[in-house]
Amino acid sequence: MTVRPTHTLFPYAPVPALPSEGVIGVIAPAGPASLDTDKAVQWMRARGYSLRVFPGVYENDGYLAGSDEVRLNDLHGAFADTDVAAIICLRGGYGTPRLLDRIDFDLLRANAKPFIGYSDITALHLAIARYAGFVTFHGPLLNADLLGGKQKPTESSFFNMLRGQVKAGSVLTHPVAYPLSTIEPGIAHGRLLGGNLSMIASTMGTPYEIDAEGVILFIEDINEPLYRIDRLLTHLRLAGTLGKLRGVLVGDVAGVDAAALARLLKQTFEPLRIPVLAGWRSGHCDPNLTLPMGALVKLDAGNKVLVLEQDVVVKR
Known part of the structure; x- marks a missing residue:
């Protein structure tokens, strides 16, 4: 591992x-x-x-x-x-x-x-x-x-x-009805950041591109066929973004065959030797679970667990 x-x-x-x-x-x-x-x-x-x-x-x-x-x-x-x-x-x-x-x-x-x-x-x-x-x-x-x-x-x-009911140390819950898939096992600590893959790619080369150093990248998308998902990921790889990551959490990629997507994710991330967990129900899907962007988390892809490592809200 x-x-x-x-x-x-x-x-x-x-x-x-x-x-x-x-x-x-x-x-x-x-x-x-x-x-x-x-x-x-x-x-x-x-x-x-x-x-x-x-x-x-x-x-x-x-x-x-x-x-x-x-x-x-x-x-x-x-x-x-x-x-x-x-x-x-x-x-x-x-x-x-x-x-x-x-x-x-x-x-x-x-x-x-x-x-x-x-x-x-x-x-x-x-x-x-x-x-x-x-x-x-x-x-x-x-x-x-x-x-x-x-x-x-x-x-x-x-x-x-x-x-504030989800505190530092909490395992983020995920519905058992929607099984998660380990693409690459391993454990990583980092800052969860990302969102829509098309938007992440479109901001590359601008002052607002993702600061990927030490990040656990979250991605999701909709209405993009598999070859376009490939192109977007390849864009991030060629830009050097993927090489800075500590892990990847893949949300819903609506309209793409799950097995074909898993193959693409394996091809993309296996050479980087970082943990990758797929199937998280966040994005253009039902249910759509809330994720804290910028928060420190632990991703345990082998055990299919995402742990919050900081409080993201504080009581007034």
């Missing part, structure tokens, strides 16, 4: 835990979607929260939810609003990369709080990790996941993580 070196990485800052009551802000930093506000408010109220909907949620600018200025103002406004305890994104789609070079990361760092989303939101996870240095959450979107009737583990994973 390969045991990767013990990490010497400093932990990214935890964020304030989601209180049992409070305000959850919703923003649309990427694509547009129609929000049933009454349904959303009732859903949150039933769980003890009120909802603050920022203006861009109701806008539509083609494939974008409002202009860049509107979406950027909502992002800044949600972080600056001291009444907002957490921020959840409406949907993915496309749009967040257009904002990256205009974000006030000092403002975000000074008002750090749980920030949740996936898919195109990956660009924000990567940028916040690099320039603000606090933990964010690869987790459900408001429309597609929480209001979309996904299985209960989506909701329980979300609230358990944000409320």
Whole structure:
């Protein structure tokens, strides 16, 4: 069994835990979607929260939810609003990369709080990790996941993580109904970082590319045939990114045959001699489990275990 070196990485800052009551802000930093506000408010109220909907949620600018200025103002406004305890994104789609070079990361760092989303939101996870240095959450979107009737583990994973019920030393739970697959055995310690594979690759060569040194890379994707997944992974290999990793956690890769994907993952990562665990139910899937981006974790691919090695939220 390969045991990767013990990490010497400093932990990214935890964020304030989601209180049992409070305000959850919703923003649309990427694509547009129609929000049933009454349904959303009732859903949150039933769980003890009120909802603050920022203006861009109701806008539509083609494939974008409002202009860049509107979406950027909502992002800044949600972080600056001291009444907002957490921020959840409406949907993915496309749009967040257009904002990256205009974000006030000092403002975000000074008002750090749980920030949740996936898919195109990956660009924000990567940028916040690099320039603000606090933990964010690869987790459900408001429309597609929480209001979309996904299985209960989506909701329980979300609230358990944000409320601080998952602490340092906790084994992250995974539904037994969805078996995990060891691609390469071994144990690695590192910082969990990543998200949508297409978005990770598209930011390469920019100031917002993933800082892969000492990272356990999490990847997921949708609507990409196997050869495109191959191309994206090859891009990261040729860029030198994969050679910096300590391990890999593969989430849902929707639409790709599992056996064919396993072969590609074996071909890609076996020469690197790092542990690789596949089948984690996070991404464009049901259930969609919440993962803490930037957090220190231990990946034991042989025993199919992911352990949180730092607190990711702190009680106020």
